[in-house]
Amino acid sequence: MTIKFNPILGTLFVVVATVILRVSDAQGGRKGAIVGGWNPITNLTDPEVVEIGKFAVDEHNKEVKTKLEFQKITNGESQVVAGINYRLVISAKDGDSPHNYLAEVWDKPWEKFRNLTSFGECSLENGEQQCMLT
Numbered sequence: 001m002t003i004k005f006n007p008i009l010g011t012l013f014v015v016v017a018t019v020i021l022r023v024s025d026a027q028g029g030r031k032g033a034i035v036g037g038w039n040p041i042t043n044l045t046d047p048e049v050v051e052i053g054k055f056a057v058d059e060h061n062k063e064v065k066t067k068l069e070f071q072k073i074t075n076g077e078s079q080v081v082a083g084i085n086y087r088l089v090i091s092a093k094d095g096d097s098p099h100n101y102l103a104e105v106w107d108k109p110w111e112k113f114r115n116l117t118s119f120g121e122c123s124l125e126n127g128e129q130q131c132m133l134t
């Protein structure tokens with residue numbers, strides 16, 4: 001799968017963007033698209049990445065009082081910026097139905113700092129997954 005993002009405006013703290021994820025099955029494998037220093041996460045079951053994903057869902061639940069249930073990471077990128085910025089496509093259950101969400105988490109392990117900077121729902125439009133970062 002190839003993951004492509006529109007250029008992001010603003011800073012890492014204020015992210016207002018539409019993100020387009022294109023799914024390509026040309027090779028059946030994941031191909032790295034490096035956009036502005038974002039690198040694809042190759043192992044989506046890496047416990048560290050899964051932890052970030054769960055954190056994103058938990059935080060989002062706290063912030064807007066939803067009860068999303070983390071299921072798995074389906075895609076992701078990371079960027080090294082005084083710590084690591086993660087951008088993950090997360091599958092989570094909203095009641096009975098699974099949905100995809102796009103989350104951004106800023107992690108600075110040595111300061112024990114971890115913040116959910118953005119969380120938005122994805123929808124499928126014309127076969128393309130579109131996610132809103134708010």
Ligand SMILES: *[C@@H]1O[C@H](CO)[C@@H](O)[C@H](O)[C@H]1NC(C)=O
Binds near residue numbers: 043045046047
């Ligand atoms: C991904 O990471 C997990 C945990 O570290 C490991 O068990 C698994 O083998 C890794 N998978 C791949 C494809 O590297």
Ligand SMILES: *[C@@H]1O[C@H](CO)[C@@H](O)[C@H](O)[C@H]1NC(C)=O
Binds near residue numbers: 014
């Ligand atoms: C975490 O991110 C949110 C959203 O960007 C921001 O409002 C908040 O101030 C941040 N918290 C910290 C401790 O930086």
